Amino acid sequence: MKTAICPGSFDPVTLGHIDIIERAARIFDNTIVMVMQNSRKTYNFTTEERVSMLRRVTAGFRGVVVESSDRLLAEVCAEKGEVVVVKGLRAVSDFELEFQMALMNRKLNRTLDTVFLTASENFQYLSSSVIKEVCSYGGDVSSLIPPEVHDEIVNRLRIHK
Ligand code: ADP
Numbered sequence: 001m002k003t004a005i006c007p008g009s010f011d012p013v014t015l016g017h018i019d020i021i022e023r024a025a026r027i028f029d030n031t032i033v034m035v036m037q038n039s040r041k042t043y044n045f046t047t048e049e050r051v052s053m054l055r056r057v058t059a060g061f062r063g064v065v066v067e068s069s070d071r072l073l074a075e076v077c078a079e080k081g082e083v084v085v086v087k088g089l090r091a092v093s094d095f096e097l098e099f100q101m102a103l104m105n106r107k108l109n110r111t112l113d114t115v116f117l118t119a120s121e122n123f124q125y126l127s128s129s130v131i132k133e134v135c136s137y138g139g140d141v142s143s144l145i146p147p148e149v150h151d152e153i154v155n156r157l158r159i160h161k
Contacts (some may be wrong), residue, residue: 002028002029012058032080035066036068036073037113086116
């Protein structure tokens, strides 16, 4: 029984994240979406809000649960047992950082592997930061974020009224 761990900030969740989670859930028996809380980062949504939004969106997904952690990913994975980290790769720009993180995670936990799924072509350019930027100016992001959490995201991020 292999379990996938999909880590990220999800600040906020986008359809790009959901695409990766859905695809991981088709490959693995169980999938844990791990909302990471890094004390050096500032977020637009609290950990509880990010977890709650992901739970609403993934409620009907087979074998998917949402958890959060403020610890090192390699340690969290070691406690979970037989797990594989699943990450989405967009353009070449993601590659260097993801490569470095995958190697460091394996250095810290020698049985921990990272599997990359290529981003779907519709979401190659999509990131939480792009959503923040467009929403701040009141732009339409309805085709880029899940409908269940659309209003919560848009209301929080709109700053130029
Ligand atoms: P972001 O890079 O948008 O701030 P996160 O740190 O929350 O996102 O990313 C969590 C995971 O989701 C990472 O593996 C990231 O590569 C992946 N991801 C984010 N956006 C997309 C996307 N549009 N398509 C595929 N994977 C994505």
